[in-house]
Amino acid sequence: MDAVVSEDLVKIYEGGVKALDSVSLSVKQGIVYSLLGRNGAGKTTFLRIMATQLLPTSGRGHVLGYDIVSEARKIRENIAVIPQESRPMYILTVREHVKYFLMMRGLPMYEASQRASRIIHELDLEEYSNTLCMKLSGGLRRKVLVAMAMATEAEILFLDEPTTGLDPLSRRLVWDVIQRASRSGQTIFLTTHYMDEAEKISNEIAIIHSGRLLASGSLEEFKKLTPYKLKAEIPADNIRIEELREYGRVLKLGRRIIVYMADEESSRKLHDYCISTETPVAFSPLSLEDLFIKMVEENENS
Amino acid sequence: MKIVREIRALNALVLMNGLKPIIRSPLWLVVELSFPLTLIFFISLYASEKAVSEALIGAAISLMTLSGLALQSDVVWLRVELKFQDMAVASPISPTTYMLGLALSELAYSSPAILLIIVLMIFRGMITLGSIPLIFLSLILCWLFATSLGFYLSTKITDLRHIWALSSLLSVLISMLPPVYYSIDLLPEWAQALSLIIPTTHAALLAKDAVNLTSLTLFNKSISFIILLTWTILLTIIAANRSTWREK
Numbered sequence A: 001m002d003a004v005v006s007e008d009l010v011k012i013y014e015g016g017v018k019a020l021d022s023v024s025l026s027v028k029q030g031i032v033y034s035l036l037g038r039n040g041a042g043k044t045t046f047l048r049i050m051a052t053q054l055l056p057t058s059g060r061g062h063v064l065g066y067d068i069v070s071e072a073r074k075i076r077e078n079i080a081v082i083p084q085e086s087r088p089m090y091i092l093t094v095r096e097h098v099k100y101f102l103m104m105r106g107l108p109m110y111e112a113s114q115r116a117s118r119i120i121h122e123l124d125l126e127e128y129s130n131t132l133c134m135k136l137s138g139g140l141r142r143k144v145l146v147a148m149a150m151a152t153e154a155e156i157l158f159l160d161e162p163t164t165g166l167d168p169l170s171r172r173l174v175w176d177v178i179q180r181a182s183r184s185g186q187t188i189f190l191t192t193h194y195m196d197e198a199e200k201i202s203n204e205i206a207i208i209h210s211g212r213l214l215a216s217g218s219l220e221e222f223k224k225l226t227p228y229k230l231k232a233e234i235p236a237d238n239i240r241i242e243e244l245r246e247y248g249r250v251l252k253l254g255r256r257i258i259v260y261m262a263d264e265e266s267s268r269k270l271h272d273y274c275i276s277t278e279t280p281v282a283f284s285p286l287s288l289e290d291l292f293i294k295m296v297e298e299n300e301n302s
Numbered sequence B: 001m002k003i004v005r006e007i008r009a010l011n012a013l014v015l016m017n018g019l020k021p022i023i024r025s026p027l028w029l030v031v032e033l034s035f036p037l038t039l040i041f042f043i044s045l046y047a048s049e050k051a052v053s054e055a056l057i058g059a060a061i062s063l064m065t066l067s068g069l070a071l072q073s074d075v076v077w078l079r080v081e082l083k084f085q086d087m088a089v090a091s092p093i094s095p096t097t098y099m100l101g102l103a104l105s106e107l108a109y110s111s112p113a114i115l116l117i118i119v120l121m122i123f124r125g126m127i128t129l130g131s132i133p134l135i136f137l138s139l140i141l142c143w144l145f146a147t148s149l150g151f152y153l154s155t156k157i158t159d160l161r162h163i164w165a166l167s168s169l170l171s172v173l174i175s176m177l178p179p180v181y182y183s184i185d186l187l188p189e190w191a192q193a194l195s196l197i198i199p200t201t202h203a204a205l206l207a208k209d210a211v212n213l214t215s216l217t218l219f220n221k222s223i224s225f226i227i228l229l230t231w232t233i234l235l236t237i238i239a240a241n242r243s244t245w246r247e248k
Helices: A043-050 A072-076 A094-104 A109-122 A138-151 A168-183 A195-201 A219-224 A241-247 A264-276 A288-301 B002-024 B027-046 B049-081 B084-089 B095-123 B129-154 B160-176 B189-195 B199-210 B218-242
Strands: A004-012 A018-027 A032-036 A058-063 A079-082 A156-160 A187-192 A204-209 A212-217 A230-235 A249-253 A256-261 A282-285
Touching: A004 A043, A018 A043, A018 A058, A018 A204, A018 A212, A032 A043, A032 A168, A032 A195, A043 A058, A043 A156, A043 A187, A079 A138, A079 B084, A094 A109, A094 A138, A094 B002, A109 A138, A109 A168, A138 A156, A138 A168, A156 A168, A168 A187, A168 A195, A195 A288, A204 A288, A212 A219, A212 A288, A219 A288, A230 A264, A241 A249, A241 A256, A241 A264, A249 A288, A256 A264, A256 A288, B002 B027, B002 B095, B027 B049, B027 B095, B049 B084, B049 B095, B049 B129, B049 B160, B049 B199, B095 B129, B095 B218, B129 B160, B129 B199, B129 B218, B160 B199, B199 B218
Parallel strands: A032 A187, A032 A204, A079 A156, A156 A187
Antiparallel strands: A004 A018, A004 A058, A204 A212, A230 A256, A230 A282, A249 A256
């Protein structure tokens, strides 16, 4: 049984804004699944519907086999959520936050306390354990929310941009905790803007754009969706895009030009061209970010 | 055991939203006290001993009502600003337990003030053993009514500034303007009739009758009780069934 399944899920908000357009996807149990998309793509709407916070307009959804509309109570026993832009209560300490949240979910005080200590240790929050949240930085406050969700040990964790505002070290710490949770059998469904995050910790990825699912699968499957293997980044100043087209697919992003190339031969030729024209160039293998940009761009052009 | 889990959830909410914030910011207790005590002070300057006793009853009822209405601001704050309600919705806690937990946490702020009013009433010889059940019942029903009203309205409003305005307006309409702090006999007949629509008027009538500040017939007492109870049940049902827990 898959952990999360949606079939032709549609959400139209009051006023007629179509946030989701027939989204169908499935998430296997025990994996980290990342939903990627631009701002307003429909990531949060999808997450909120599957986490039983928001009703769909049409379509079907199941979480752990339970229907998201008629069996929401059963789903809620087994999930936890970090909403986007959520904040802790400023007048509580880090430890109180985690502990009381677990008690609110029905755990005995002693067990809640034990779990709070454990997650505070795992997330390297011990130094701030008894500090009021009002005295924490934005990143640390976000970490408190991650601690609250992770401490629930729920079967499925829905994390809406969980590492926004965290410094690089804290992000990695959260990634470790997420991966550990996944290894212990928990399913993590997260939305993120950070491609490196999705690439680093996800078993499977999906890209959503303007409410429509563009693709889903493992990173390897994503890479098979494009013939390109390498990319080159060139400053857009003093260069004619037309001259670059013979080396591969050319994309202009702000003041940068990106050339996607299918083989090393093309990259060698481009390298020679850049040397002869004294144009700075940086070569690198194709990343998830490139795939994302390419897919979104193609979708917008179509 | 479901009931045990519910009690743990209530305990957590009272600690989170009531006791811990009070310990760290006790000034709120003074704020709670200041409003009814100021009114009683002014009434004591200008009015009779009986009016002061009526004002004490009114203060107790008003404090319970305001405690229930204060729920509105916290619910909107937790939902809109902190997104805490989203975390609660996607958890095993029921909306009724969430509402009750937050309402009890609000009561924690009002409790010292209510206790002080009760002590003053005892000191003035107003309370007898026989009057306690009816006073207690009136206060509880008022609190439940205001809590349900507050919770229902708060789930419909998305801007904190709107709820501040609404909360202030309701406080005036439900606990200040009706004959809660003063005798209903001071009002002209049409205003008396109008005030009888408001549940706090009946709570005040019952409580004042219990301490012999007014004398209601058994029929009038029953009518007052039925109206107060009906309002409370109606609002509780609306809050439980019509409040927005899962968004549409």
